[in-house]
Amino acid sequence: MNSSLSKRKDFINFTAIELMVPxxxxxxxxxxxxxxxxxxLTALLYISRxxxxxxxxxxxxxLASAxxxxxxxxxxxxxSNGII
Known part of the structure; x- marks a missing residue:
């Protein structure tokens, strides 16, 4: 997995993988x-990842406010101050 989540597409891809959805x-x-x-439980695992x-x-x-x-x-x- 690309360690950079600053790109929107990478963030969606990461989220889909972590939440096991298409x-x-x-x-x-x-x-x-x-x-x-x-x-x-998924929330804890997601923020941990x-x-x-x-x-x-x-x-x-x-998470409660999001x-x-x-x-x-x-x-x-x-x-991340844009440095991820």
Missing amino acids: EESISFETNFRDISTWSS INEEIDVLISSTD KTLDDIYQIVISR
Whole structure:
């Protein structure tokens, strides 16, 4: 897996792999809570993998305030200062 998630396409690909859904079934407008494989356990694993992949911490508070995959992407970009 490409360790850079700064490109939107790479982020969607990473998310699809981690959430075990077809890439074409999700977009930045997708409410991640509506993804069939999303659960509290999946959420923990997903944010753990983001941290592992690019060393960006996303908290449960961040997830609670986010609604779409774009919201998560914006958190990733802002925490990485564009250096990912």
